[in-house]
Amino acid sequence: MISGILPDEVCGAEAFGDTVDGVLFPEEQRAVTGVFPERLRAFTTARMCARRALAGIGVPTAPIPPGAFGAPVWPPGVVGSITHCTGYRAAAVALRARVLSVGIDAEPDAPLPADARAAVVRPEERVRLSALSRVPAGPSWDRVLFSAKESVYKAWFPLTGYPLDFGEASLTIDPHCGTFATRLLVTGPVGRQAAARVGALSFHGNWLAADGLVLTAVVCRPG
Ligand SMILES: CC(C)(COP(=O)(O)OP(=O)(O)OC[C@H]1O[C@@H](n2cnc3c(N)ncnc32)[C@H](O)[C@@H]1OP(=O)(O)O)[C@@H](O)C(=O)NCCC(=O)NCCS
Structure with a gap:
């Protein structure tokens, strides 16, 4: 599924169940010492996916x-x-020589809980979601929006080292093309400095909903 929303220069790998024989490097092992079994399984299988993608x-x-x-x-x-x-x-x-940053996110295709929706969705996005709700047989659009914001954050953070709040990005989802566009709205001197650093970059992305999942991806290329 993930390859369906990634360009050719980005390699994706995925798993729908956990590996039983995944081996972690010592520095990875140290990071998950004492965590719950579900976290250990997710962390380990994700590393196996990452090594396949590498x-x-x-x-x-x-x-x-x-x-x-x-x-x-x-x-x-x-x-x-x-x-x-x-x-x-x-x-x-991806190789840094070809791509500056990547963000991917997966979520269950289910409506966001009301409190999460209130924290994530901006007023103008609420209007856009209302229009999207008229698209027949669509996914949970608020979940697509949430996932897209997580992907934006995962692509943004390695470039800037700066946190990005859910309210600091305004997303427009194209329901037919499987794409979304992001307008960054960071304020304050540090935030604006970070935004300037990535100013020339596009935070456009792709989304896909299938098999009960919503997947999103953002790929930043050199400007
Ligand atoms: C960090 C965050 C994005 C993770 O997303 P999630 O849906 O909770 O969890 P996922 O399983 O999809 O992603 C987890 C992976 O994200 C990656 N990740 C965590 N922090 C990250 C960061 N600061 N930058 C980039 N990637 C990060 C890690 O690889 C992690 O997996 P790992 O611990 O096994 O290495 C989320 O918890 C968060 O803090 N969100 C708030 C910030 C945000 O999204 N703002 C939106 C701005 S528009």
Whole structure:
């Protein structure tokens, strides 16, 4: 599924169940010492996906430990992203020479709980979601929006090292083309500095809904 929303220069790998024989590097193992079994399974299977994706771009197996603020640390010259939700794990990677940043996210295709919706959706996005609700047989559009914002964040953070609030991005989803566009609305001097650094970059992305899942991806290329 994930390959369906990634361009050719980004290699994706996914799993719909957990690997029983996944082996972690010591630095990865240290990051999940004492965590709940579900977290360990998700972390490990996602690493197996990441190593398969790395092989797809010709990069040998390497550790991918969590780094600052949870962002995965990729081998030199590689950018990438990881996601996991119930029944699904995936990774996407690319050579930095071709792609500046990648963000992927997977979610169950179900409406957001009311409190999450209130925290994630901006007023103008609420109007857009209302229009989307008239599209026949569509996915849970608020979940697509949420997932797209998570993908934007995962692509944004490695470029800027700066947090991005749900209210600091305004998304427009194209229901027919499987795409979305992002307008960044960061304020304050530090935020504006970060935004300036990525100002020339496009945070456009792709979405896909199938088999009870919503997947989104953002790929930033050199401007
Ligand atoms: C970090 C976050 C995006 C993870 O998303 P999630 O839906 O909870 O979980 P997912 O399984 O899809 O993704 C988890 C993976 O995200 C990656 N991740 C975590 N923090 C990250 C960061 N700061 N930058 C990039 N990737 C990050 C990790 O690889 C992690 O997997 P791992 O711990 O096995 O390495 C989310 O928890 C979060 O903090 N969101 C708030 C910020 C945000 O999304 N703002 C929206 C701005 S428009």
